[in-house]
Amino acid sequence: MEHEHNTGRRIGGTFLSVENISLAFGGVKALTDISFDVREHEIRAIIGPNGAGKSSMLNCINGVYRPQQGTIRFDGQAFQQMDPHKAASMGIARTFQNIALFKGMSVLDNMMTGRSLKMHTNLFLQALYVGPNRREELEHRQKVEHIIDFLQIESVRKTPVGRLPYGVQKRVELGRALAAEPRLLLLDEPMAGMNIEEKQDMCRFILDVNDEFGTTIVLIEHDMGVVMDVSDRVVVLDYGKKIGDGTPAEVRANQAVIDAYLGVAH
C-alpha cells in the first residue's frame, strides 16, 4: 500500500467542524468535549482503542445519536443536533461498523436505494411504471452501474446481498454510500475483518473516490498501517476524550497516543 496521492494542493478550507461535543448514555460518557475539523477533499482518520467513542462520533455527525452538548458545523450551517434526513440531504453518506445492508435486496437494489433522495416521481406513476418513472429508473440505473463497474462487482449485481461473502458486502455497502454522490463520506471500519488483498482493494477504492470525485472522507480504522497510508490527518480518541490530532507522523510521535496504545495489540 503506497502513499501515492498527492494531497497538499487540493485540500480546501474547513468543511465540517465538531465543536465541544459531549455525549453520554446514562452514566457512560461516550464523548467528552470533542472538537476537531475536517477540510474539504481531505481524508481524516479517527483512531483509538475499543470503546473510545469513534463510532459514537460518526453517529453524532450524521444525527443517529444526539449529543447533549456541542455544535456541528457543516458546509457553513451550524447544528446543535444533526438529523439523519437533514444530513443525507446535505450530502453526508456513511457505512456502518457492522454491515447494515438491506439483506433481502439485490446488490443493484441496495445501491439504487442509496439514490432515494434523488428520485422524485409520485406513487401513482410508480404503480404505472410509465413515462417519468421509467426514465428515472433508467437514468439512476446508469449512474449506479458506473459505481458497480468502479467497485468491480458486476458479476453479483443481481444477487441478494445476504448471500455474498463478507468482503464483498463491505464493498457493496461502500457502493450504496457512493450511489448518493456524497460530499462527505463517513466510513466506520471499512476494512475490519478483511484479508490483506481485500484491504488493499478497499484502500485503493477509498483513495480513488477521494481523488476522482473529490469526496471528503472521515474514516475509522484500527490498522495503523492503513491509517498512515491513506489519511491526511488523524484524530485520536481514548475513553471519549481527544488525546491527539495531527498528521500521521505527528500522531505516531505523540506520547499520549503511544501510552494509550501500549499493551493493546494493533
Next chain:
Amino acid sequence: MLYRESGQFKTSYAADQQLFPILQDRIGVLTLLAVALVAVPLLASDYWLTAILIPFLVFALAALGLNILTGYAGQLSLGTAAFMAVGAFAAYNFQLRIPGIPILVSFALGGLTSAAVGVLFGLPSLRIKGFYLAVATLAAQFFIPWLLVKVSWFSNNSSSGVITAQPVEILGFVFDTPVRKYLFVLVVVAVMALAAKNMVRSAIGRAWMAVRDMDVAAEVIGIRIMQTKLIAFAVSSFYCGVAGALYAYAYLGSVEPDGFNLDLSFRILFMIIIGGVGSIMGSFLGAAFITLLPIFLDIVLTDGAIWLGLNLPSGTTSMAQLVVFGALIIFFLIVEPLGLARLWQIAKEKLRLWPFPH
C-alpha cells in the same frame, strides 16, 4: 422449449428492466393470461368458477395487500379481514347513497376508505414493532366488525349488519353470470397485481424493503421511515379494501361483518407464509394452495375411504385440513420461510443450468 437465458443478451439497461426480462417468462405469463381470459371461461363449469376460481382471485388480491405490508414493508398485521370489511361496506354505502355512481368508482372509494382506516391503525407502527404491532392491528380486527354491527347505518339498518351487494353494472353491461363475474374479478386483480409489481420494483418498493431490512441504514440514506410505513399501510389496506368489495360483490353476494373475522385474517396470513413472504407471485401461489387444498383433501379422503372401505365420521375433512395446514405452516416457517415462490425460483435456477449442475 428449454428454460434458458443464454443467447438472450441485454444490450441496454432498459431491456434488462423489463417486467419479465427472460423470454420464456414472458411467454409463460402471456400463455397464463390467455388461458385465464379465454380457455377458462369457455371450459370451466359454474361450480369451478364460483366456488374455486373467483374466491382464489379475491383471496390472492387480499394476500397481495397483506404481502405489501408484511412481506415488503415488514409490518406484521392481523387485521386483513377488517380492512376487507371496510372496503366492502364502504363500497356498498357509496353505491347506496350516491345515485348513479359508477361501480368501479365505488370500489376505488371503498379502497381509499380502507386505506384511510389502515393508516389510522398503522400509526402505532411508528412506535412499536413485531409482536406488539400485531396486537395493535388485532384491535382493528375486533373493533371494525363490532362497529359495523353496532352502527346499523353502515348496513342500511339491516338485521345483524348483513348487506346485499348491488348488481355490478358497467356501461349498461351487467356482470351477473359466473363467467362474467369471473372475468370482472380477473381483470381487476390482474391490473392491481401489475401495479403492485411496478411499485415493488420502483423507489417506493425499495424504500419498503429498506425499512424492513435495516431501518437505521434506511434513515441515514434519507428515507423517511414514518412516511414509508404509513404509505405501506395505505396501499396495503387499499388492496385489501378492494378485495373485500370483490368478496361481497362478485363472490358471496351478501356478507355480514362477522364474516370478516380473525379466521379470515389468519387464512390470508397463511397464504403469504405458504406462498412466499415478499413475493407478488407468492401471493397467488399461496391463495391457490389454500383454496385448492380443502377440495383436494376432500377428494383424497372421500375416495380413499371408499377405496379402503372405511366409514369416516363427518368433519374428518376439516380436521385433516387443519392438521395439514398446521404441518405445512411449520414446514415453511422452518425450512423455507420464503415459501412456494422461493421453491419455484430454485427450480428455475436449477432448470437454467440443467443438465449440468454447475
